[in-house]
Amino acid sequence: MCGIFSIFLKNPAAAGGSELFRYGGRTESLRELAFRQSSKQRHRGPDYTGLVVDMDAGQPFVSEDGTVLLTANGEIYNYRQMAEAVNGVRKAGDGEYVPRSDCDVIIAYYEQFGAEKLMETIRGMFAFVLYDKKTDHVLVARDPIGIIPLV
Numbered sequence: 001m002c003g004i005f006s007i008f009l010k011n012p013a014a015a016g017g018s019e020l021f022r023y024g025g026r027t028e029s030l031r032e033l034a035f036r037q038s039s040k041q042r043h044r045g046p047d048y049t050g051l052v053v054d055m056d057a058g059q060p061f062v063s064e065d066g067t068v069l070l071t072a073n074g075e076i077y078n079y080r081q082m083a084e085a086v087n088g089v090r091k092a093g094d095g096e097y098v099p100r101s102d103c104d105v106i107i108a109y110y111e112q113f114g115a116e117k118l119m120e121t122i123r124g125m126f127a128f129v130l131y132d133k134k135t136d137h138v139l140v141a142r143d144p145i146g147i148i149p150l151v
Contacts, residue, residue, distance in 0.1 A: 004073055004127055004128070004129055004150070007034055007037070021033055059071055061100070061101075061104050061106075063107045066133075067134050068110065068111060068131070068133070069130070069131045069133075070106055070107050070128060070130045070131075072106060072126060072127070072128035073103075073126065073127050073148055074103070074124055074125045074126030074127060074128075074143065074148040075102060075125055075126065076102040076103055076105060076123070076124040076126060077123045077124040078121070078123040078124070079099060079102040079103075079124075082105045082121060082122070083097060083098070083099050083105050085109065085112075085113070086108045086109055086112050089112050090112075103126070103128065107130070109121065109122075110130060110132075110139070115137075115139050118139075119141060124143060125143045125145075125147035125148050126141075126142065126148050127141070127142040127148040127149065127150050128140075
């Protein structure tokens with residue numbers, strides 16, 4: 001079963017790997033920190049151990065203006081209805097919103113309706129981490145039953 005592991009940096013320019021970070025009495029590169037911390041969830045699957053940032057696979061999802069980032073796993077059962085709701089409130093000049101996947105609709109819905117309405121509306125089996133650069137807020141969520149758990 002998949003797992004989600006994220007590191008959020010106040011200074012994204014530091015992600016180049018050359019800068020050292022202090023964490024828990026250690027000084028290490030971002031790559032070393034990520035690899036060490038991700039070891040806590042390696043038991044979740046035998047297929048791959050290591051670090052992956054896969055922009056070709058669409059993860060993380062990024063909003064149209066680049067201010068909301070999302071890493072998600074699972075299946076959103078009502079994503080078509082959520083996309084219709086987003087289209088219902090979009091401005092005439094913005095064009096039709098067409099989700100790139102069932103999880104991509106999480107960003108558009110969040111931007112239009114906010115976190116509370118998103119969590120009231122979303123249905124499925126999912127876990128996700130959403131970061132809003134404008135508000136500097138992180139939303140971490142899973143389906144109510146925990147089919148896709150957060151560790």
